[in-house]
Amino acid sequence: MGLVAAKKKVAEILNSIRKDGRRELMEFESKQVLAAWGVPVNRTEFASDLSEAVKVAREVRYPIVLKITSPDIIHKSEAKGIKVGLSSELELRQSFGELIDNVRTYKPDAKILGVTIQEYLPPAREVIVGALQDPSFGATVMFGLGGVWVEVLKDISFRLAPLSAEDAREMIQEIKGYPVLAGIRGAPQADVNALVDTIQKVGQLVHEFPEITEMDLNPIFAFDDGKGAVVADARIILGEIK
Amino acid sequence: MSGEVKAIFEPKSVVLIGASDGGGRSVVSPAFFHSLVHNMLCFFKGKTHIVDLSGKLEGAIKNLNLVPKGRDLAVVVLPPKLVMKNWRKLLDRKVKAMVLVAGGFDQQQREELARGATKRKVCVLGPNATAGAINPARGLCATLERGLMPSRGGVAVISQDGAVGTAILDWACFYGVGVSKFASTGDGIDVTEADLLEYLTRDKETKVICIYLESVRDGRKFLKSIREAVKKKPVAVLKGNTARGEGKRDKIFAASLRQVGALQVGDVEEFLGVADALAKQPPMHGDRVAVVTNVGGPAVLVADAISREGLALARLSDKVVKKIIGKYPDINIADWVDLGIGAKGDQYKFILEQVLSDPSVDGAVAVNELKLSFLESEDVQAVAEAAKKSKGKPVVSVVMGGEDCTLVREALRGRDIPVYDSPQKAVRALGALRSYGKTRARVEG
Incomplete structure (x- = not known):
């Protein structure tokens, strides 16, 4: 998709969210935006009930990931709203009800729209790319490794958008946890070039669409060098309409 | 911005506006006004007009309307109330630029000032520009601290x-x-x-x-x-x-x-x-720093600081080592070049010149300890000479100590060599030069 077409597509999605009176995109909607913008995401399809889920899963092909879709659940894994690596229709049928129950227990009044059936990604090193609008400087991109690196150690780097490839590379190398990506104890390097590309694209996206006030791609699976990086979960939030 | 910034720094004529007598209520503005008048009369090379709204200062203009129009710069030392009261009159003087020294304006007042500046195309610095503006080349000392030039x-x-x-x-x-x-x-x-x-x-x-x-x-x-x-x-x-x-x-x-x-x-x-x-000093275009010293310990600390700053000790080429040893056989060259406690200016000059000509060196620290050595502050002139001749490679001097550093600084005042009182500061300075070297390389692509 060319830039003009991509812009049009993203604007369409964002407008439809606005029309719904919402500011927060569902995971599958966020991934639609990213995919339109050329950021690799794992295939993610929405299903409103079990029979639809079964049908969609056949298209996506097993193994799959099953995730809850609810505007009231921000941390899906905390709510036990994720099942990873379901390998058959039987497993999907068994897990579906359990998943809904888990979420109901976690938050009884949560509005549940359905689930997403997602392409399963093999294990990889996990990173986070985020974006925000800084009050002084505007569109800003954030990078860090997944898990404790960001949450506990606050090991993150920032750059203003849009960024050059060199800026993106610097922000990857700047974090203390960088050796994890460069490869320690005989592990090969992660696909840093693919991450550079993702960071740059995220930068362009928030630069072009300042109404995106927050974006969280967490996690992104960074595969070994040459094998790419794929967004496994994503959250996009739009600003208040002025 | 509304006008030309140049008028702030390069005025030919300046109007100082204040009130020498605060009527017993405020002493801050009048005291600062006196300092400002003193500074400008003392240093300024152009024409100064003094306006005293309280009418007490001898020889000063009493009424704003009597100030000749179209001067370059007005420096206003009045509290917010008086500035707002006289704002129209101030604008009517048609100065190119204005410095509003006092602070304490509220949002509404600030907006009024901004509107006036835009409409009348006056370049306004401040308000709350309490330290004013200075340009030593023109003797412009429009600041409130008496004699600070x-x-x-x-x-x-x-x-x-x-x-x-x-x-x-x-x-x-x-x-x-x-x-x-x-x-x-x-x-x-x-x-x-x-x-x-x-x-x-x-x-x-x-x-x-x-x-x-x-x-x-x-x-x-x-x-x-x-x-x-x-x-x-x-x-x-x-x-x-x-x-x-x-x-x-x-x-x-x-x-x-x-x-x-x-x-x-x-x-x-x-x-x-x-x-x-x-x-x-010029920007540094690589990480390799040579250390030339007359004592041991301080060079160790410099070397530590170099490593902390992300720079590296330079390894001199054989050719340069041979040349130095040829002339001064007793000099010890290892991680750094140790001239020994007997070193004087001529040795520093020759060796720094050799070191800086070495392609494997990007910059140098000269350690010039006076204590426990035969070096005197005047000898350090040699470091400035060598630095001047170095083509595009930075040199800094470190004299670890309080009084000795002051002595050397005095001796080198006006020379283009920075002198530091600690290894940390000297190496940080080289780090800054390295960082700018990288920036230049990047922008020049």
Whole structure:
């Protein structure tokens, strides 16, 4: 998709969210935006009930990931709203009800729209790319490794958008946890070039669409060098309409 | 910005406006007005008009309407109430630029000032520009601190806060760091840091631009003006208000400075230290630093600092080692070049010249300890000579000690070599030169 077409597509999605009176995109909607913008995401399809889920899963092909879709659940894994690596229709049928129950227990009044059936990604090193609008400087991109690196150690780097490839590379190398990506104890390097590309694209996206006030791609699976990086979960939030 | 910034720094004529008698209520404004009048009469080379609204100062103009129109710069030392009362009259004088020194204007008043500035095309610095504006080359000393006039040099200083700005000037006088231009921006209703950056980027006397900030206005414009500036000269920034707020925003500020090629410093002393080096020495184009010393221990500390700064000790080439040993067989060359405690100026000069001619060296630290050696402060002139002849490689001198460092600084006042009282500061200065070297390499592609 060319830039003009991509812009049009993203604007369409964002407008439809606005029309719904919402500011927060569902995971599958966020991934639609990213995919339109050329950021690799794992295939993610929405299903409103079990029979639809079964049908969609056949298209996506097993193994799959099953995730809850609810505007009231921000941390899906905390709510036990994720099942990873379901390998058959039987497993999907068994897990579906359990998943809904888990979420109901976690938050009884949560509005549940359905689930997403997602392409399963093999294990990889996990990173986070985020974006925000800084009050002084505007569109800003954030990078860090997944898990404790960001949450506990606050090991993150920032750059203003849009960024050059060199800026993106610097922000990857700047974090203390960088050796994890460069490869320690005989592990090969992660696909840093693919991450550079993702960071740059995220930068362009928030630069072009300042109404995106927050974006969280967490996690992104960074595969070994040459094998790419794929967004496994994503959250996009739009600003208040002025 | 509404007018021409040039009139702030390069006026031919200046109008000083204040009230020498606060009517018993305020003593602050009158006292500062007296200091300002003193400073301008003492240093300014152009024409000065003095306006005293309380009518008591002998020889001063009593009525604003009697001030000749179209002068370059007006410096106004009046409290907000009096400024607002006389605002129309002040604008009617048709000056090119105005410095509003006093602070304490409310939002509504600031907006009125901004409207007037735009409408009448007057370039307004302030209000709350408490440390005013200084240009040593023209003897412009429009500041409230009596007699505060730094020597002429290459360091330009912009400070949002008057007291921090004055402290920077105080250090500049103490270290003998020459200043090209100084301005305090205060509330910045008209002239912003970005406007001053544009002017200072073009200013031939300015070799390095130092900015103290507490808040960023129009962040993108500010960064754009830095991006332009670093193509010509280095920019160093000290940011206040970083530790108490949200850590994320400070990280973003630091990252954005890095992205545009500005250098961030942590305190006023470091500010002056790196600015002195950036004004006097060329950028460093590699990481390899040679250390030439007359004593052992201080060189060890320099070497430690080099490693902490992310730089490396240089390994001299065989050719250069042979040349040095050929002339001075007793000199010990290992991690650094140890001249021994008997070293005098001529030895420093010859050896530094050899070291700096070595392609495997990117810059040098000269350790010049006076105590426990036969070196005297005058000998350090040799380091300045060698630095002058080095083509494009920076040299800094370190005299670890308080009194001795002051002695050497005095001896080298006016020479283009920065002198530091600790290994840490000297190496930090080289680190700044290295960082600017990288920025230049990047912008020149």
